[in-house]
Amino acid sequence: MTLTLTDLPADVQDEVSKTRRIVADLHAELPRWELVVWTAGNVSQRIRCADQIGEDLFVIKPSGVSYDQLGPTQMVVCTLDGAKINDGTPDRLQPSSDTAAHAYVYTHMDHVGGVVHTHSTYATAWAARGEEVPCVLTMMADEFGGPIPIGPFALIGDDSIGRGIVDTLKDSRSRAVLMQNHGPFTIGKDGRDAVKAAVMCEEVARTVHISRQLGEPLPIAQEKVDSLFDRYQNVYGQPKK
Numbered sequence: 276m277t278l279t280l281t282d283l284p285a286d287v288q289d290e291v292s293k294t295r296r297i298v299a300d301l302h303a304e305l306p307r308w309e310l311v312v313w314t315a316g317n318v319s320q321r322i323r324c325a326d327q328i329g330e331d332l333f334v335i336k337p338s339g340v341s342y343d344q345l346g347p348t349q350m351v352v353c354t355l356d357g358a359k360i361n362d363g364t365p366d367r368l369q370p371s372s373d374t375a376a377h378a379y380v381y382t383h384m385d386h387v388g389g390v391v392h393t394h395s396t397y398a399t400a401w402a403a404r405g406e407e408v409p410c411v412l413t414m415m416a417d418e419f420g421g422p423i424p425i426g427p428f429a430l431i432g433d434d435s436i437g438r439g440i441v442d443t444l445k446d447s448r449s450r451a452v453l454m455q456n457h458g459p460f461t462i463g464k465d466g467r468d469a470v471k472a473a474v475m476c477e478e479v480a481r482t483v484h485i486s487r488q489l490g491e492p493l494p495i496a497q498e499k500v501d502s503l504f505d506r507y508q509n510v511y512g513q514p515k516k
């Protein structure tokens with residue numbers, strides 16, 4: 276039976292409301308960082324409520340709606356099988372066409388709290404060639420712990436893309452995967468972390484492409500990549516609260 280938001284415990288309803296605001300605001304980051312044209316990108320964030328209602332939920336944008344029309348009340352709430360709940364939005368409002376992919380990632384990667392998909396230019400150009408972005412920048416070692424891998428060609432609309440994302444990332448430190456002939460998908464501890472991964476993925480895809488136009492970039496020794504990744508993930512920035 277389809278869940279009804281207003282029947283859920285008050286604390287879950289509060290978390291849904293907060294997450295809707297977060298996900299709506301994160302969608303503004305996609306055009307801000309020039310990661311999308313038109314509506315060609317989406318962001319979602321998990322709600323960890325299995326202890327209260329027996330399953331997690333996630334919030335994702337509605338399909339094909341312009342970013343300047345996206346507010347918290349348009350954000351769609353789904354179960355981890357990708358089904359929209361009775362979330363207060365009009366029945367006709369459909370979730371993103373990538374909802375199944377996001378749902379599959381949340382179901383099979385419990386540590387993931389946010390998923391992003393874009394068609395950002397340079398990352399998508401690497402995806403079109405089916406070539407991973409080699410780890411030749413300290414920024415890549417910091418952020419991705421190695422190369423940005425290529426995922427398989429997969430058609431939209433069922434578990435294929437989600438399965439390709441999980442099969443590629445489950446044994447990788449990268450939070451980004453370039454789905455062949457399609458574009459980048461990124462994961463993170465939350466939606467903002469996944470958006471950051473999408474921003475950094477496009478940045479390094481552009482830089483490495485330019486470097487290759489000047490000559491052959493130099494690889495970084497694996498032990499140096501490991502050291503850079505460990506520092507950035509555990510020391511960089513301000514002390515964790």
Ligand SMILES: O=C(CO)[C@@H](O)[C@H](O)COP(=O)(O)O
Pocket residue numbers: 314315316317336337338339340370371372373392431
């Ligand atoms: O890759 C595709 C379509 O091929 C999708 O990712 C769209 O580009 C965004 O779709 P919505 O999230 O607006 O449904």
